[in-house]
Amino acid sequence: MGLLRYTIYRLLQAIPVLIGISIITFVLANLAPGDPVRLMLQGQQADEELIRTIEQRYGLDQPLHVRYWNYMTGLVQGDLGYSIHRRRPVSDLMLERAGPTLLLVLSAYLFAIVTAIPLGIIAAKRRNEPTDHISRIVALIGVSTPSFWIGIMLIIVFAVRLGVLPSAGLVYPWQPPEAAGHGSYLEHWTETIRHLILPMIALGTLQMATLMRVERTQMIESLQEEYVKLARAYGVPERTILRKHAFRSAQLPIITIIGLNLSTALGGAVLVETVFAINGIGRLFVEAIQQLDYQLIMGITMVLGFMFVVGVVITDISYAYIDPRVTYGERE
Amino acid sequence: MATTESQLDDQEPGAAEGGSVDEEVETRVGWRYTLAKVKRDATARIGLYIVAFVIFIAAFAAIDSNLSRLTFDTMSDYTAAQAIPFFDHPTRIPPPGEAHPNEPPVFVDGGSLSHPLGTDPQGRDYFTRIIYGSQVSVSVGLASTAIGLIGGTIIGSIAGYYGGWIDDLLMRSVETVYAIPPLVLIIVFTVFISGGSPDIQYAVIGVGIAFIPVFARIIRSRVLSVREMDYIEAARAAGVKDRNIIRRHVIPNSFAPVMVYATLQIGVTILIVAGLSFLGYGAQPPTPDWGEMLRIAHGRYMHSNIWLSIWPGLAILVTIMGFNLFGDGLQDALDPRIEN
Numbered sequence: 001m002g003l004l005r006y007t008i009y010r011l012l013q014a015i016p017v018l019i020g021i022s023i024i025t026f027v028l029a030n031l032a033p034g035d036p037v038r039l040m041l042q043g044q045q046a047d048e049e050l051i052r053t054i055e056q057r058y059g060l061d062q063p064l065h066v067r068y069w070n071y072m073t074g075l076v077q078g079d080l081g082y083s084i085h086r087r088r089p090v091s092d093l094m095l096e097r098a099g100p101t102l103l104l105v106l107s108a109y110l111f112a113i114v115t116a117i118p119l120g121i122i123a124a125k126r127r128n129e130p131t132d133h134i135s136r137i138v139a140l141i142g143v144s145t146p147s148f149w150i151g152i153m154l155i156i157v158f159a160v161r162l163g164v165l166p167s168a169g170l171v172y173p174w175q176p177p178e179a180a181g182h183g184s185y186l187e188h189w190t191e192t193i194r195h196l197i198l199p200m201i202a203l204g205t206l207q208m209a210t211l212m213r214v215e216r217t218q219m220i221e222s223l224q225e226e227y228v229k230l231a232r233a234y235g236v237p238e239r240t241i242l243r244k245h246a247f248r249s250a251q252l253p254i255i256t257i258i259g260l261n262l263s264t265a266l267g268g269a270v271l272v273e274t275v276f277a278i279n280g281i282g283r284l285f286v287e288a289i290q291q292l293d294y295q296l297i298m299g300i301t302m303v304l305g306f307m308f309v310v311g312v313v314i315t316d317i318s319y320a321y322i323d324p325r326v327t328y329g330e331r332e
Numbered sequence: 333m334a335t336t337e338s339q340l341d342d343q344e345p346g347a348a349e350g351g352s353v354d355e356e357v358e359t360r361v362g363w364r365y366t367l368a369k370v371k372r373d374a375t376a377r378i379g380l381y382i383v384a385f386v387i388f389i390a391a392f393a394a395i396d397s398n399l400s401r402l403t404f405d406t407m408s409d410y411t412a413a414q415a416i417p418f419f420d421h422p423t424r425i426p427p428p429g430e431a432h433p434n435e436p437p438v439f440v441d442g443g444s445l446s447h448p449l450g451t452d453p454q455g456r457d458y459f460t461r462i463i464y465g466s467q468v469s470v471s472v473g474l475a476s477t478a479i480g481l482i483g484g485t486i487i488g489s490i491a492g493y494y495g496g497w498i499d500d501l502l503m504r505s506v507e508t509v510y511a512i513p514p515l516v517l518i519i520v521f522t523v524f525i526s527g528g529s530p531d532i533q534y535a536v537i538g539v540g541i542a543f544i545p546v547f548a549r550i551i552r553s554r555v556l557s558v559r560e561m562d563y564i565e566a567a568r569a570a571g572v573k574d575r576n577i578i579r580r581h582v583i584p585n586s587f588a589p590v591m592v593y594a595t596l597q598i599g600v601t602i603l604i605v606a607g608l609s610f611l612g613y614g615a616q617p618p619t620p621d622w623g624e625m626l627r628i629a630h631g632r633y634m635h636s637n638i639w640l641s642i643w644p645g646l647a648i649l650v651t652i653m654g655f656n657l658f659g660d661g662l663q664d665a666l667d668p669r670i671e672n
Contacts, residue, residue, distance in 0.1 A: 016504055016508075017504065017507055017511055020504065020505060020507075020508030020511075021512060023508075024508060024509065024512065025512075025520070028520050028525075029520075029524060140653060140656060140660075141653065143599075143652075143656060144599065144603075144649050144652040144656050145648075145652075146606050146607060146610070146623075146626075146648055146649075147607075148607060148610050148626070149606075149626060149644075149648065149649075152626065152641045152645065153641070153642075153645065156634065160634070160635050263510075263512075263513045263514065264513070264514075266513045266516070267514055267516055268515075270513075270519075270607075270611070271515070271610065271611065274610075274611060285519075286611060289520070289523055289613070292523070292528055297520060300516070301517070301520055304512060304513050304516055305511045305512040305513075308511045308512070308513065309511050
């Protein structure tokens with residue numbers, strides 16, 4: 001199978017999973033004991049007439065399969081539904097909040113990759129030396145600490161005690177500086193980075209720790225490969241071996257891990273956005289849950305699941321492009 | 333740990349019955365061998381000690397108080413003094429209406445030995461609450477991992493054993509669950525199942541279900557090789573029912589990697605449930621749960637009462653680290669590729 005065909009094949013394979021996600025969210029949302037409108041109007045005067053009007057208006061009086069069909073036909077046309085609670089289309093609400101989350105998740109990944117790969121290599125090179133042990137302890141603490149607690153601790157140290165970094169919110173680089181009250185772009189972007197540092201570390205630590213562990217084992221394994229031994233025997237300098245021979249083959253699993261961890265990162269964003277009061281998708285989700293805003297909850301779950309599936313497909317495909325040894329279309 | 337060990341013991345007759353002596357030598361998954369190796373490994377030993385310590389504390393807290401604490405019951409009757417006889421501090425529950433200050437821990441100005449870690453905003457001893465938190469975390473970790481383990485084992489072994497469309501159907505549906513970020517899926521599940529009033533038991537089920545996919549995948553990949561074994565063929569030829577083959581031969585012989593994963597998974601589970609409680613969808617007040625305590629600390633006391641944020645987080649960190657160290661040690665012991 002050629003690369004193009006493999007790409008198409010992987011994309012087609014993702015379709016049943018996407019349909020599955022829609023079924024799960026739909027079933028969960030409709031499994032609730034109370035009916036959505038009543039739950040939504042919790043605390044307010046629930047007028048029977050009003051409830052029926054709302055149900056009719058949004059087609060909630062129709063049977064489940066009809067509603068699912070309507071939802072799906074909307075979905076394939078890019079319509080994620082309409083939030084009754086906020087009286088706005090779900091896609092609009094999500095687009096508004098997508099920027100901060102993307103900024104946060106991408107910078108967390110950047111932080112993780114930039115720190116994890118050199119540390120992992122050093123640990124592998126100095127295996128069983130103190131450097132290795134320290135980096136293993138750091139990785140262990142990293143995978144064992146809740147991201148939100150790291151966030152809280154960072155706020156306490158850097159915002160409350162030292163007062164050097166802001167504790168809440170983000171400054172959006174895509175906005176004009178005037179909107180944030182900044183004189184120049186330099187000031188604006190400096191503020192962006194200053195606001196980003198703490199949440200980035202809070203969200204990125206888990207990723208960093210995971211990547212570092214994988215990088216270390218991969219490097220250890222590839223340093224034991226025959227071709228590395230051969231290169232050593234030829235007298236190739238150790239540094240060149242590390243950079244040219246061992247490094248490249250060790251990076252492939254890293255790509256897979258990054259793709260698979262997208263799910264954890266997006267989940268972590270919910271927590272980190274809550275700690276740092278960042279108005280992203282994660283916080284929108286928490287608000288939607290609090291308000292029992294069914295359409296919005298379904299929309300967010302769908303999109304997050306979709307992002308994960310697309311992320312995995314992209315990593316699979318890029319894997320196939322990078323590594324000539326990968327045979328496409330083979331089932332595990 | 334108690335559960336893990338009894339499960340390990342249960343496996344032994346099963347593995348022997350499977351008649352897989354060759355296999356056992358080959359992959360070196362004998363439980364005695366594993367445990368001996370774990371005991372020799374320093375990090376695994378530290379992990380084991382931490383896990384044992386946390387479980388001891390949790391069990392201790394459970395034995396000490398009335399049985400309602402074991403179930404995830406509310407703890408409205410809960411006071412500091414009755415909690416732990418060892419650390420019998422004078423109860424300071426002020427009468428309603430009277431302000432009860434947030435006492436700092438002993439090493440901060442204004443702190444006293446009667447509340448070594450200070451008190452929470454309701455005047456409850458923080459140390460006691462941290463101790464009780466272990467109970468919630470450990471039982472939640474074990475219970476939801478058990479759900480994931482059992483569900484995953486059933487689905488994974490059926491999918492792997494039968495193959496074909498059954499495999500496709502089961503694994504595709506399981507992958508679908510896997511695609512939604514666990515935290516998001518669990519919150520949606522918890523909130524909707526409970527009809528808008530989430531509590532810890534819904535969270536436990538939700539977490540368990542969310543982690544069925546990973547267990548199913550691991551066990552399936554093992555089953556794929558086990559089902560080709562001669563003894564399975566022999567059982568089939570002898571006319572043993574599929575159900576019994578899966579139960580008696582396939583599962584026991586595919587179980588080792590899953591157990592390792594389960595140990596590591598307990599840590600992940602505790603992490604997720606802490607996150608859930610932090611957002612308010614796990615344990616509900618007044619249950620002393622570490623995540624819940626952090627939620628209250630973050631809400632209003634992050635700036636004024638720092639210690640409220642520190643202790644629960646440290647407790648989570650130590651507990652999860654214990655399970656991770658132990659799981660890593662198990663993994664090293666079971667992985668024939670890593671040789672020290």
